[in-house]
Amino acid sequence: MNLDPRLLALIVCPVTRTRLTYDPERQLLISDAAGLAFPIRDGIPHLLLDEALPWPPETGSFSPAHP
Structure with missing residues (x-):
């Protein structure tokens, strides 16, 4: 989804x-x-600090599937 x-x-x-x-x-x-990187789920940007991921990701530790 774009x-x-x-x-x-x-x-x-x-x-x-x-x-x-x-x-x-x-x-x-x-x-x-x-x-930081903020996930987009179902076309909706989640711009909450609690949901932000470190950016750039460390090799092997990045997972955009954040429940």
Whole structure:
């Protein structure tokens, strides 16, 4: 599922207020400034710090399937 480009143009990182980069393969919104990746589930970005993943991921420890 692809994220609507209009939505991507509006949302920002909740930590730094900078633009997010969309990774369609992993279904993540990435904040390089904050070093975090926010999951997208069922087409809905989850921009909560509790759900953020460290970015870039350490080799072998990354799992975008976050329940």
